[in-house]
Amino acid sequence: xxxxxxxxxxxxxxxxxxxxxxxxxxxxxxxxxxxxxxxxxxxxxxxxxxxxxxxxxxxxxxxxxxxxxxxxxxxxx
Numbered sequence: 001x002x003x004x005x006x007x008x009x010x011x012x013x014x015x016x017x018x019x020x021x022x023x024x025x026x027x028x029x030x031x032x033x034x035x036x037x038x039x040x041x042x043x044x045x046x047x048x049x050x051x052x053x054x055x056x057x058x059x060x061x062x063x064x065x066x067x068x069x070x071x072x073x074x075x076x077x
Contacts, residue, residue, distance in 0.1 A: 036058070
C-alpha cells in the first residue's frame with residue numbers, strides 16, 4: 001500500500017511541476033493609440049506643466065527633458 005501511495009504522490013508532484021511550466025496566451029484587450037509625448041492629452045492638467053514648457057512644441061519639450069536629465073546627473077552638479 002505504501003508503494004502505491006508513494007507512486008500517487010510522485011505522479012501528483014510531477015503533474016504540479018509540469019503545470020507550472022505552462023503559459024497562458026496573452027492578448028491585448030484594447031488598442032493603444034500612441035501620440036507624441038509633447039502633445040497635450042485631455043487628462044493633462046495645467047498644474048503638472050513645468051515652467052518653460054509649451055504644450056505641443058517639440059523643441060521646448062526636448063529642452064525641458066534635457067534640463068530634467070541634467071539635474072539628475074551627478075557629474076554635472
